[in-house]
Amino acid sequence: GAVVSQHPSRVICKSGTSVKIECRSLDFQATTMFWYRQFPKQSLMLMATSNEGSKATYEQGVEKDKFLINHASLTLSTLTVTSAHPEDSSFYICSATGLTNTGELFFGEGSRLTVL
């Protein structure tokens, strides 16, 4: 299957700083990427959908100014958590899909953010 890679896999930062997480599709062109957040022992909650070259569409309740998403190319999307606080600590997972109509997503390995 297609490969989606996230970096970094783990990051620890101080409260008030910004953190960028990258999501790359390694062997296909990702026309659409999704960012999910997963709290401990809970399901994945969709944060936003990004299409290459356009602004991300955020789910209700997600602060777009806090979670900046950029999808500048067909192989890279970034999530920047701005002015991070301890409550932003979570597991962030991206997924990507290319030119397919089966609804299948390819998931990255996830990035665990810990804000001190």
Next chain:
Amino acid sequence: AQSVTQLGSHVSVSEGALVLLRCNYSSSVPPYLFWYVQYPNQGLQLLLKYTSAATLVKGINGFEAEFKKSETSFHLTKPSAHMSDAAEYFCAVSFFGNEKLTFGTGTRLTIIP
């Protein structure tokens, strides 16, 4: 609107026993249904998917699931559990033309030696 319900947040089975993880869906249009597995601190791996073809879907690692429209169910089964099957399992739904997935709350599978 679409949703999935996974019955049982925790399931424990003995090694070699049948695995049954339950998933019921709600969708106003014909759904696409998926089962994903997640190992600790990792992303999700697709086990199998139903996209309106055969109702009995075979996936990786010996898992299969049957789409039953009359019961709005898509339960995941494996005849004989292996220790390596211990993980979190998520059922998800989407529909044609929309890759946005809605996930269930997950079921943690524990295998008893």
